[in-house]
Amino acid sequence: MPASVLSTLTSTPLFSVGLTLAAFLLGNSLFKRFGKPSWLPAILIAALLLAGTLALLGLPYTTYQQGANWLTILLGPATVALGMPLYQQLPHIRELWRPLAICLPIAATLAACYALWIAWLMGSPTPILASIAAKSVTAPIAMGITEQLGGTIPLLMGSLLITGVATIPFVSLTARLLNIDDERLIGFALGLNGHAIGTVRAFDISPTAGAFASLGMSLTGIFTALLLPLAWRLIGVGS
Amino acid sequence: MPALNGLLWLISFWLLGEVVIHFSGLPVSSGVVGMLLLCATLVVMGRVPTSIAAAAQPLIALLAMLIMPGVVGVFFILDEMAGQWVAIFTALLLGTLLSVITTLWLLKRLIGQANAR
Numbered sequence: 001m002p003a004s005v006l007s008t009l010t011s012t013p014l015f016s017v018g019l020t021l022a023a024f025l026l027g028n029s030l031f032k033r034f035g036k037p038s039w040l041p042a043i044l045i046a047a048l049l050l051a052g053t054l055a056l057l058g059l060p061y062t063t064y065q066q067g068a069n070w071l072t073i074l075l076g077p078a079t080v081a082l083g084m085p086l087y088q089q090l091p092h093i094r095e096l097w098r099p100l101a102i103c104l105p106i107a108a109t110l111a112a113c114y115a116l117w118i119a120w121l122m123g124s125p126t127p128i129l130a131s132i133a134a135k136s137v138t139a140p141i142a143m144g145i146t147e148q149l150g151g152t153i154p155l156l157m158g159s160l161l162i163t164g165v166a167t168i169p170f171v172s173l174t175a176r177l178l179n180i181d182d183e184r185l186i187g188f189a190l191g192l193n194g195h196a197i198g199t200v201r202a203f204d205i206s207p208t209a210g211a212f213a214s215l216g217m218s219l220t221g222i223f224t225a226l227l228l229p230l231a232w233r234l235i236g237v238g239s
Numbered sequence: 240m241p242a243l244n245g246l247l248w249l250i251s252f253w254l255l256g257e258v259v260i261h262f263s264g265l266p267v268s269s270g271v272v273g274m275l276l277l278c279a280t281l282v283v284m285g286r287v288p289t290s291i292a293a294a295a296q297p298l299i300a301l302l303a304m305l306i307m308p309g310v311v312g313v314f315f316i317l318d319e320m321a322g323q324w325v326a327i328f329t330a331l332l333l334g335t336l337l338s339v340i341t342t343l344w345l346l347k348r349l350i351g352q353a354n355a356r
Binding site: 016020021023024042043044046047048050051054061064065068069071072074075076077078079080081082083084085086087088090096098099102103106107110111114115116117118119122123124128132135136139140141143144145147148152153154155156157158159161162163166167170171174175178180182184185186188189192193194196221222225226229230232233 | 246249250252253256266267268269270271273274275276277278281282287291292294295296298299301302303304305306307308309310311312313314315316320323325326327328329330331332333334335336337338339340341342343344345346347349350
């Protein structure tokens with residue numbers, strides 16, 4: 001494509017918005033065509049398509065990102081919207097509130113700490129630690145946390161993708177080893193560790209597993225969002 | 240136009256979150272504050288108004304698309320992060336395996352006790 005046409009098109013944010021919509025729709029239909037493989041989420045297919053298109057067009061990521069901000073701005077109200085499913089899951093919380101209230105703070109803290117500890121032992125610098133700390137938190141909330149900690153959003157997104165995809169086989173393997181067949185526990189573990197990717201997988205198992213996964217996902221998100229930035233500031237990692 | 244009405248509610252809760260953060264200095268994002276405020280409001284109301292559901296449902300369905308611009312960015316930092324990837328991958332994979340084991344083990348113990356009683 002001649003450079004002049006490209007610069008005309010990229011002068012409007014609608015070009016980035018259109019590319020994102022196209023990649024998202026195509027990614028979803030390819031995902032269905034491939035038989036919904038759990039190791040290749042639709043969002044990864046869409047992201048690969050989009051990255052490939054940007055590379056082919058020679059469009060710098062920052063130019064694309066400026067236009068795509070018109071979409072990203074909607075993340076604010078979309079995160080607020082998560083309050084609705086949270087309200088709808090309150091009956092599940094009441095049903096098992098005691099074990100969940102003990103398990104959640106420990107498990108959500110460890111989900112962040114194990115990875116941070118290993119990365120720190122292997123000598124990763126602070127900006128990387130800040131970017132992977134929210135690895136088990138659902139993306140819209142995790143982006144807010146990572147901005148607070150001073151991490152980079154693209155690395156966070158990569159961490160979310162790796163964590164989410166890895167959680168699925170890890171949960172089924174561990175459940176088999178520990179002789180767990182309670183769908184509520186498997187669902188909760190999928191949502192707590194594997195955020196939205198794990199939750200989608202849990203809905204494939206059963207609606208109950210799905211409900212507990214979204215519960216685990218939202219509670220981990222809230223817990224981490226409220227405490228991680230405070231803990232970070234207290235320990236003084238960021239300074 | 241129930242969806243538009245609901246969207247105005249969601250945006251208002253988000254802006255309210257900004258105000259709360261401005262005055263409290265809490266290091267959280269306004270989306271999270273807005274989400275908790277929305278959930279608390281729904282508890283008080285005892286139901287989900289149709290306008291809020293009409294705006295919230297499609298927005299939640301679009302979440303994956305809204306985070307895509309961020310996901311794509313990871314392919315453009317591959318070179319920048321060269322030499323760091325081994326540590327990052329090990330931390331994420333091993334950390335996730337350990338936390339999955341901890342979660343399931345804890346849940347089994349806690350819920351097993353609750354059921355036995």
